[in-house]
Amino acid sequence: MPADIRPTLSLVVPVYNEEDNLRPLAKAIREALEPLGVTYELILTDDGSKDKSWEIMKELAAADPRVRVQRFAYNCGETAASEAGMRAARGQYIVTLDADLQNDPRDLPKFLEALKHYDVVCGTRVAVRGKGDNFIRVASSRIANWVRNKLSEENISDAGCTYRAFKRECVDKVKLYRGMHRFLPTLFKMEGYTVTEIPVSNNPRFAGQSKYGVWNRLFKSFHDLLAVRWMKKRVLNYKIAERVN
Numbered sequence: 001m002p003a004d005i006r007p008t009l010s011l012v013v014p015v016y017n018e019e020d021n022l023r024p025l026a027k028a029i030r031e032a033l034e035p036l037g038v039t040y041e042l043i044l045t046d047d048g049s050k051d052k053s054w055e056i057m058k059e060l061a062a063a064d065p066r067v068r069v070q071r072f073a074y075n076c077g078e079t080a081a082s083e084a085g086m087r088a089a090r091g092q093y094i095v096t097l098d099a100d101l102q103n104d105p106r107d108l109p110k111f112l113e114a115l116k117h118y119d120v121v122c123g124t125r126v127a128v129r130g131k132g133d134n135f136i137r138v139a140s141s142r143i144a145n146w147v148r149n150k151l152s153e154e155n156i157s158d159a160g161c162t163y164r165a166f167k168r169e170c171v172d173k174v175k176l177y178r179g180m181h182r183f184l185p186t187l188f189k190m191e192g193y194t195v196t197e198i199p200v201s202n203n204p205r206f207a208g209q210s211k212y213g214v215w216n217r218l219f220k221s222f223h224d225l226l227a228v229r230w231m232k233k234r235v236l237n238y239k240i241a242e243r244v245n
C-alpha cells in the first residue's frame with residue numbers, strides 16, 4: 001500500500017516465538033476483512049524471536065504489501081513491541097491483538113460498529129471465560145482484574161484482554177512503560193477519551209505457548225498497578241474559563 005494512503009484499520013500485533021501462528025493469523029484477518037471491503041494494514045513486530053517468526057514475517061510481507069513487518073534487535077517485551085507497531089501505524093483506527101489467534105478477527109465488525117460511538121473499544125472475555133483458557137489462567141486473570149479495579153478505582157472488566165481498537169491519535173497522548181499494555185484503557189480515560197467494552201470470543205491458543213505464568217500475570221503487574229494508581233490521583237485536570245491576549 002503506498003505510504004500516503006490511509007487504510008481504515010491498522011492491526012498491530014506483537015510477536016515473540018509465534019512461527020506456527022503467523023500464516024493462519026494473516027489468513028484469518030484477510031478472510032474477515034476482505035468481504036467487508038474494509039482496508040487494512042497488518043503490522044507485525046518481531047520481539048526478538050528465536051524461532052522462524054522473522055523469516056515467515058518477511059515472506060508474508062513479500063506476498064502482500066498490506067503486511068508490514070519490523071524486528072527488534074532483542075526481546076524487549078510485549079508493551080514495547082506493541083508500541084513500536086502503534087507508532088508505525090497509518091490507519092484511521094488501531095486494533096491491537098495477539099499473534100496466537102486467541103483473539104478472533106471475526107469480532108472486528110463489532111469493534112468497527114462501537115468505534116462509531118467511542119474513541120476506545122476494549123474487548124472483554126468475561127462472558128466466555130473458561131472457553132479457550134485453563135482454570136489457572138481464568139482464576140489469575142479474575143483476581144488480577146478485581147485487584148486492579150479496586151486499587152485504581154477502575155471498572156474495566158478484563159484489563160488483561162489486549163484485543164482493543166481505538167482512534168490512532170489516542171496513542172499520541174499516552175506514554176507507555178513496560179507492562180503498561182494492561183492499563184492502556186485507564187491511560188486513555190485519563191486523557192479524556194471515551195472508553196467502552198464489548199464482549200469478544202476467546203479461542204484456545206492456536207500453536208506455541210503462552211509467554212506468561214501466574215508470576216508475571218499477577219505479581220509483576222502489581223507494581224505497575226501502584227504506578228497507575230498514583231498517576232490517576234495526580235492527573236492534571238483543568239478547564240480554562242477565560243483568557244485575555
Ligand code: UDP
Nearest residue numbers: 014015016047077078081098099210211212
Ligand atoms: N509477546 C511479545 N513479547 C514478549 C511476550 C509476548 O511480543 O516478551 C507477544 C506474544 O507473541 C503474543 C502477545 O504478546 O502475540 C501476548 O502474549 P501471550 O499470548 O503469550 O500472552 P497471554 O495471551 O497468554 O496472556
Ligand code: MG
Nearest residue numbers: 098100102205
Ligand atoms: Mg495470547
